[in-house]
Amino acid sequence: MFENRRWLIIPTSLTGSINFSEVLESGPDSLRTSNDGSLTFVKYDTYYRQSDEEKTFLNPETGLIETVTLPEGLYGRPSFYSDNYQECNHETILEILNGPDWSKEADYGQQIGN
Numbered sequence: 001m002f003e004n005r006r007w008l009i010i011p012t013s014l015t016g017s018i019n020f021s022e023v024l025e026s027g028p029d030s031l032r033t034s035n036d037g038s039l040t041f042v043k044y045d046t047y048y049r050q051s052d053e054e055k056t057f058l059n060p061e062t063g064l065i066e067t068v069t070l071p072e073g074l075y076g077r078p079s080f081y082s083d084n085y086q087e088c089n090h091e092t093i094l095e096i097l098n099g100p101d102w103s104k105e106a107d108y109g110q111q112i113g114n
Contacts, residue, residue, distance in 0.1 A: 046076035
């Protein structure tokens with residue numbers, strides 16, 4: 001489930017840098033924050049290009065046909081992605097969001113069986 005989906009935990013101070021057309025959230029009001037308000041997250045779908053791929057297109061500015069090579073690798077991350085932020089798969093984000101930093105204390109106690 002959600003094999004290609006990723007969640008990126010970022011400081012809430014970055015919310016103004018989010019291009020919402022690059023993520024699955026609809027806008028700032030749809031972002032969930034950590035209990036202390038310092039963190040939020042966005043989700044997006046990625047795909048892995050298995051090998052280099054050449055694309056040919058007509059350049060509208062020059063009128064010339066051009067070819068570019070798209071290298072092998074992971075695609076779909078938002079423009080503000082950085083290795084400085086934690087990127088999670090579905091299983092990991094569920095663990096984080098069910099932990100004490102993201103769940104209300106009363107909810108957290110119920111989830112762990114107290």
